Amino acid sequence: MISFVLCLHNRTFALLNYKMMNQEEKDILFKARSYRSVLAAGIRLYTSNFRKFFKASWLTALLYSLVDGAASTLMTLKIPAIFVAIMLQIQKYHGIFIEPLLHYAWTIFAIMWFFIAAFAVLALAHGTIMNQLKEHQETGSISIPTSWFKPSVKLMGRTLKGLFFTGFIFIGFYILEIALLAALEAIKPGIIMQAPFTVFGCITIVNTLMSLLALPLFYVLPKYVLNNDKGYWSTLASSYGCGIRHWGSLFLVFFVSILLIAIVGLVIILPANILYIANYMAQMGQLYGDPLGMPSYMTPMTYITYVLCNFIEFYALLLLLLHSYYAYGSIEAKEQERKQQKLDILS
Numbered sequence: 001m002i003s004f005v006l007c008l009h010n011r012t013f014a015l016l017n018y019k020m021m022n023q024e025e026k027d028i029l030f031k032a033r034s035y036r037s038v039l040a041a042g043i044r045l046y047t048s049n050f051r052k053f054f055k056a057s058w059l060t061a062l063l064y065s066l067v068d069g070a071a072s073t074l075m076t077l078k079i080p081a082i083f084v085a086i087m088l089q090i091q092k093y094h095g096i097f098i099e100p101l102l103h104y105a106w107t108i109f110a111i112m113w114f115f116i117a118a119f120a121v122l123a124l125a126h127g128t129i130m131n132q133l134k135e136h137q138e139t140g141s142i143s144i145p146t147s148w149f150k151p152s153v154k155l156m157g158r159t160l161k162g163l164f165f166t167g168f169i170f171i172g173f174y175i176l177e178i179a180l181l182a183a184l185e186a187i188k189p190g191i192i193m194q195a196p197f198t199v200f201g202c203i204t205i206v207n208t209l210m211s212l213l214a215l216p217l218f219y220v221l222p223k224y225v226l227n228n229d230k231g232y233w234s235t236l237a238s239s240y241g242c243g244i245r246h247w248g249s250l251f252l253v254f255f256v257s258i259l260l261i262a263i264v265g266l267v268i269i270l271p272a273n274i275l276y277i278a279n280y281m282a283q284m285g286q287l288y289g290d291p292l293g294m295p296s297y298m299t300p301m302t303y304i305t306y307v308l309c310n311f312i313e314f315y316a317l318l319l320l321l322l323h324s325y326y327a328y329g330s331i332e333a334k335e336q337e338r339k340q341q342k343l344d345i346l347s
Contacts, residue, residue: 029137029329032337035252038330042257042322049132049142053318056132056145060125061314067121069306071114072272076279076302078107123163125314126321127156130225133325137226158225165232166217173210177203215250216243222321222328246331257323264316272309275302 027045046053082104132142134155181199217236220243224235243250279302 027136028140029326030333030336031329032333033326033330035249035256038249038253038326039256039323041326042319045136045326046319046322050315052142052144053129053132054315057125057128060121060128061311064118064121064125064314065307065310067114068118068310069303071111071118072276072306072310073299073303074107074114075111076276077299078104078111080280082108119163119167120160122314123160124156126163127159129318129321130159130222131155133222133322134226137329154228155225158228162221162224162232165236166221169217170210170214177206212251215247215254216240218250218254218324219243219246219328219331222325223332226328242331242335246334249330250327253323253327257320261316261320265313268312268316269309271305275305 027041033041132145136142181203216239220236220239223239224230224232227235230238275298279298
């Protein structure tokens, strides 16, 4: 009887060990995968390690939520006045001029810096997750965090720089776009209002092309963060072409990830959207002479709602990070196979 129990115990242990090894083999990073396998691996890593991700990142995620909540609340309260000023300019002068908007310069400046601060804290929060993904890349598993906050300064710094430089590319492009529109309006005043559909149609096409060409950054960013041997611009220069080669799979992974997050996000941010619309309509009415009609507790309630929604949304967006992680691993494995095939042909 004892021998039977021991035999059963050994077989059970062996079966569990086999399942664990099989699971680690399925979740290994550097493995050629189809876009469906990349999506499945990201979801599997998310669901099986969510508590570990949460324990490591909740403090920075909360800090991000507090800062972004302040930016969103300030924007909700002040944007209607700016919007009305712009609309009055269009009605009166048939164009947009900078002088009347200078009255709101400090408000715009404060909102902008709140969002920059939120972006920086978001990068640090993602850095704590990247620290765990670095461990997963090296060992094939993620250990339970030994404390509620144990950051990797190097990885948080690389994540911050990576997101900053990636954001700089997009912001630089949009600043150039705005400068071109301003120059066009200066050369031929009123052209934007005379042909709005043509102008904004061209803007939409250019922005769409820019977004499609930016998809390889979905691969470049995790490669830069997880490898210490190169800087961001060196990684971008050497890896962008590789990302273009795998553009189709990156597009499918990114599209499905955004679709999943959008569906979940619509539910998460619904309370924030309702409060935003309520505040917006009340502020617009007040600017046109109506009484405000909003209770005094609306501003703190708006802030608290934004904080809660941002905190939950952070962990929904985590899925996109994990999908980019596995997309990077899959492309690296495919490129290694491609190089090996070339060597085999030459030999």
